Amino acid sequence: MVFIRSLCRNLQRPATSLSFPLGKGTLRPASPFRLSPLGTASGARTLTASRNLQGKVLLVLYDGGEHAKQQPGLLGTTENELGLRKWLEDQGHTLVTTSDKDSENSTFDKELTDAEVIITTPFHPGYLTAERLAKAKNLKLAVTAGVGSDHVDLNAANKTNGGITVAEVTGCNVVSVAEHVVMTILTLVRNFVPAHEQISRGEWNVAAVAKNEFDLENKVVGTVAVGRIGERVLRRLKPFDCKELLYYDYQPLKPEVEKEIGCRRVENLEEMLAQCDVVTINCPLHEKTRGLFNKDLISKMKKGSWLVNTARGAIVVKEDVAEALKSGHLRGYGGDVWFPQPAPKDHPLRYAQHPWGGGNAMVPHMSGSSIDAQVRYAEGTKAILDSYFSGRFDYRPEDLIVHKGDYATRSYGQRK
16 A cells, blocks of 8 residues: 655645736846856856856756747746846856756866855756765755756755755746646547657558547546646646546645535545546655656556656656556556656657557656746746845745755655
8 A cells, every 4th residue: 555645745735826927027038148168078058157256156957059049038048047147147146057967077066066056947957966965065045946846855955054945936837737737648548649640651540540549538537646736637627527536645625626626535546546547647756756656556557547747757667667558558658757857868768659559648848848937937036046145035935845954845854
């Protein structure tokens, strides 16, 4: 029997709706930058600013390249730097931006040693391991520009430099991810990917793809965790007239919310999985959920069911999911999260398919990085930095993961 006492992270209630209106105060593309010599094995781009005596901020992002030029609003890239450079430099702070985080003697490792603030995203995470934290003698604040702080060793963060504050922009991309979950469910259930690939090859064989195509109506769908994202997924599924909408979480929804959505709580995870045609994972990654969906738990799932994961790649055992898909026990697996990230070329979930073909709806980690979401998490990151550098330290409570040497949320470790 599987028991989890702390599933909900990015989805912790009470849900709040964030709104960052365009107009006055909207983040604009960053000011011009200078490229430092590459000098890295990966050839990753590094953007630097001149040193000064104010706070040093290290920003780890993915390279946008030509795509950032084509879409100046692509804030989650090294080129546009979440729109933070001018704002930070006007206050006398130093900003160092890099995508080089995994190579030997990476820019991330070298610059972390004297950084006061580290900012990274879930889409290209700079992993703050205990070993790295031990070398970060000046680090006081670690910010996730998005949702999910499992790339930080939180126990170590609580013990480093008197307690590093780990914060994220809670709620900034919950709508974006919930929409992606529903899209992925439909993509798998309707067998869309192999049908589209057939057309792109110039072929036409309806029987080959229709034999593995179903309706979502009258199916049982369950979510593992029902916080901000999980609840939104269930709400969006209600019009599809599913047979049942189920959820598993350590705390129930309010009765009036259950009635409004038409969903039901199942207190035992294995019991819920055995009933579901579709399972969507919307819980945080921590010590209780790492490797949760392994060979044993997957065997408890209904044969021929679909599994969707937009939470964290390490919640599933990738080899076990791939084998279940190849054997046909799972009819499909989809989502956008991998471990590690970026996913290596030999990652089994890039290629695993159902015996009839298809059944794979994996994409890069993109569900929470829509342009709309980027505006929200960029503005939220700026608000956290302003709270820190101003000395007010008036962070939104829901944004704090660890603070003052202790956990600030039940989702990652608070057990009191």
